[in-house]
Amino acid sequence: MHFSQESKNRIKRFLKNKRAFLSLCILVIAYLLSLTSPWTVNDEPLYMSYGGKSYFPAFFRYSEKDFGGSYETEPDYKALVASAEECEMDEAEGYSRVGGCPDVWTILPPIAHDPLKADLADDGAPPFAPSEKHWLGTDSNGRDVLSRLIHGFRICISFSLLLTVLGTFLGIVIGGIQGYLGKFWDTGMQRFIEIWSSLPMLYVVILIGSIYGRSFWLLILIMAAFNWISLSYYMRGEFLKLRSMTYVQSARVLGLGHRHIFFKEILPNAMTPVVTLFPFTLIGGIGSLTSLDFLGFGLQPPTPSWGELMSQGLNNLYAPWISISTVVALFVTLLLTTFVGEGVRDAMDPKSGDRYV
Secondary structure, eight states: OOOOHHHHHHHHHHHHOHHHHHHHHHHHHHHHHHTTHHHHBSSSOSEEEETTEEEOTTTSOOOGGGGTOSSSSOOOHHHHHHHHHHHHHHHHTTOOOTTOOOOEEEEOOSBOOOTTSOOOOSSSOSOOOOOSSSTTOBOTTSOBHHHHHHHHHHHHHHHHHHHHHHHHHHHHHHHHHHHHHOHHHHHHHHHHHHHHHTSOHHHHHHHHHHHHOOOHHHHHHHHHHHHTHHHHHHHHHHHHHHTTSHHHHHHHHTTOOHHHIIIIIIGGGGOHHHHHHHHHHHHHHHHHHHHHHHHTOSSOTTSOOHHHHHHHHHHOTTOHHHHHHHHHHHHHHHHHHHHHHHHHHHHHOGGGGOOOO
């Protein structure tokens, strides 16, 4: 991949901003680790030896029949291990079972809690306070808060990334077409954007969600239909400015097509707003999903969600560990993303760090 000298200078300026670069590294590493959460934050063993046979429950699905059961449903692995340990204790006390005790050995994930399963083994009613078993306690349904935070982080960042990419693409295309064509095309599309932006997004989400149900992809499509508007204004301005530049006029005189001029001549030089606004648009996506989940119009329960955890914290003020852990996780994520956004902004505009006395 070839980078221009100006692009190399911008990358160098960003790398010199240690706070922004470190924040980016933390966010990327945390997100990549969260992508493994379906296997590393779960109650299904990574490896299980049962009766001399090897199984990988975290990666493959097995039924109760594979472990001597009678049904095709997924087995309760914790119950299998507990049953084997109980059998061994009985044998130690002189009681033997028909067929003997199965030899069981497991390798559990680092955080062996399923975010969708309740743990009601402790005395009393949930939510349970933080303990050695549940480091951040449980929510009002007995589900592990830490596992729901990790899975919620993966879903939240994935949602915001997809929303930002889709909204950015629409903003570039629509704003670029406006600025490139100009004249009555620009005026007509601008009037449409003004009307479209006046629609209340929350009401649209509620209406469509009540008809078609709430899902990850449906929410992305609805929110992306509004998320491109602000970027289109910047792209429209950039294209209106760049289309009159000398090199663009020279490309037209040489007979180059509109596609070449749009994508090869103007667009690469109009990407500054896109790169600068990307981290802040990502922040907006995280905040939007969290807000919708908090209000009950976001992802369908029991999907792990930071907004849903914050709502539980509000409804269970006597269990402060729910709201505190969620707010801290959200604050740190938004803070790191803001540091990255500031670093990108300073890298794109070298004069932004100048100080004059």
